[in-house]
Amino acid sequence: MKAFVYNVILIFALSAMVQGANINVPANYNTIQNAINAAVSGDTIIVAAGNYTENLLVNKVNLSFVGANAGIPAGQTRLDESNIIGYVKIVSNGISLNGFKITDGAQVPAGEKAGVYIVGGTSGHTIQCNLFTRTGAAPGGPDQFRAVINEFGGVSSLLIKQNKFIGWHTGVYLQNADAVVTNNVMSKNYVGMSIDGAVSVTVAYNSIINNGLEGIGIGPPAVTSLAIEHNCFSGNLTAVANWQSVEINAENNNWGDSTGPYNAASNPDGKGDAVSNNVDFNPWLAACCGDPLHLLPVGDLTNDCRVNFFDFAICARAWLSIEGDGNWNPACNFAAQDNAINMNDLAVFVSHWLECTSSECN
Numbered sequence: 001m002k003a004f005v006y007n008v009i010l011i012f013a014l015s016a017m018v019q020g021a022n023i024n025v026p027a028n029y030n031t032i033q034n035a036i037n038a039a040v041s042g043d044t045i046i047v048a049a050g051n052y053t054e055n056l057l058v059n060k061v062n063l064s065f066v067g068a069n070a071g072i073p074a075g076q077t078r079l080d081e082s083n084i085i086g087y088v089k090i091v092s093n094g095i096s097l098n099g100f101k102i103t104d105g106a107q108v109p110a111g112e113k114a115g116v117y118i119v120g121g122t123s124g125h126t127i128q129c130n131l132f133t134r135t136g137a138a139p140g141g142p143d144q145f146r147a148v149i150n151e152f153g154g155v156s157s158l159l160i161k162q163n164k165f166i167g168w169h170t171g172v173y174l175q176n177a178d179a180v181v182t183n184n185v186m187s188k189n190y191v192g193m194s195i196d197g198a199v200s201v202t203v204a205y206n207s208i209i210n211n212g213l214e215g216i217g218i219g220p221p222a223v224t225s226l227a228i229e230h231n232c233f234s235g236n237l238t239a240v241a242n243w244q245s246v247e248i249n250a251e252n253n254n255w256g257d258s259t260g261p262y263n264a265a266s267n268p269d270g271k272g273d274a275v276s277n278n279v280d281f282n283p284w285l286a287a288c289c290g291d292p293l294h295l296l297p298v299g300d301l302t303n304d305c306r307v308n309f310f311d312f313a314i315c316a317r318a319w320l321s322i323e324g325d326g327n328w329n330p331a332c333n334f335a336a337q338d339n340a341i342n343m344n345d346l347a348v349f350v351s352h353w354l355e356c357t358s359s360e361c362n
């Protein structure tokens with residue numbers, strides 16, 4: 001009995017340690033860096049709306065940064081911003097940055113010009129619901145500022161979600177990364193996204209529009225695993241430019257026109273954005289949901305921008321199939337961690353049930 005009580009106390013003590021403390025800026029510390037310096041692993045730093053002209057060094061593991069717009073996608077109407085004017089340099093694992101505005105970035109010493117600069121070899125970061133803006137920079141000129149960049153040493157388990165990138169040389173620059181980039185808006189940059197040497201990268205459900213040179217540029221070294229799917233491209237000089245040797249999987253995107261992307265060899269009648277050679281873009285989505293900011297919802301297999309019984313019927317046929325079966329349907333493998341259509345996938349599907357993303361719905 002004594003041992004049991006001791007273990008219960010120990011578990012409570014450990015869980016209290018895991019949860020960490022909340023530190024408020026400016027109530028507890030008047031700068032974000034002072035809050036980081038005072039924090040320990042696992043703490044949450046809550047930053048009120050306001051301007052913070054600081055370059056941040058994040059050097060404690062498992063810190064969460066919560067801005068005034070945490071949980072509000074950056075493409076939507078926002079509250080007053082927690083605005084970091086400068087860069088955020090991440091040198092430790094497990095960092096979450098949620099709900100900030102990052103303005104202009106700055107030169108990272110011995111690094112790049114960046115908004116968020118992730119040191120090579122780190123893992124487990126989430127960059128979510130942040131508005132990355134740069135003003136006064138002419139995309140395509142000498143300006144080389146990247147909103148988010150990881151060092152060439154690679155990064156693992158990086159999630160970049162529901163952010164907006166506008167006015168940068170490059171919105172997101174991944175190098176030898178293991179990352180998921182989803183539900184972001186990349187607009188009016190020189191390059192929306194650069195991907196060099198993708199170890200395992202998924203770029204899905206993003207609006208990639210009006211970028212001056214490329215929506216997505218893929219460079220050497222040769223990619224290991226890269227999927228570009230369910231994105232809406234429009235108004236980019238080139239939507240996807242492949243500069244390395246491995247063919248890129250870019251099926252099931254919309255390219256700004258129902259006739260598909262333009263490629264002189266493989267789709268000369270395409271009226272959408274141009275696509276380079278060595279990109280598999282067929283089949284493509286005929287339309288987004290009214291405009292390129294309205295993406296098809298997860299779970300919509302009939303491309304009507306609604307998740308309903310028509311979609312359910314398609315996946316019901318594939319229920320309990322595994323890869324290789326006659327009724328296997330990879331489009332129903334929503335939770336992709338296994339090669340089976342099962343409860344994991346149904347849970348994802350149900351979470352989107354009756355979702356409608358058409359411009360007619362909001």
Ligand SMILES: [Ca+2]
Nearest residue numbers: 251280282283
């Ligand atoms: Ca194909």
Ligand SMILES: [Ca+2]
Nearest residue numbers: 300302304306
């Ligand atoms: Ca549907």
Ligand SMILES: [Ca+2]
Nearest residue numbers: 335338340345
């Ligand atoms: Ca599955």
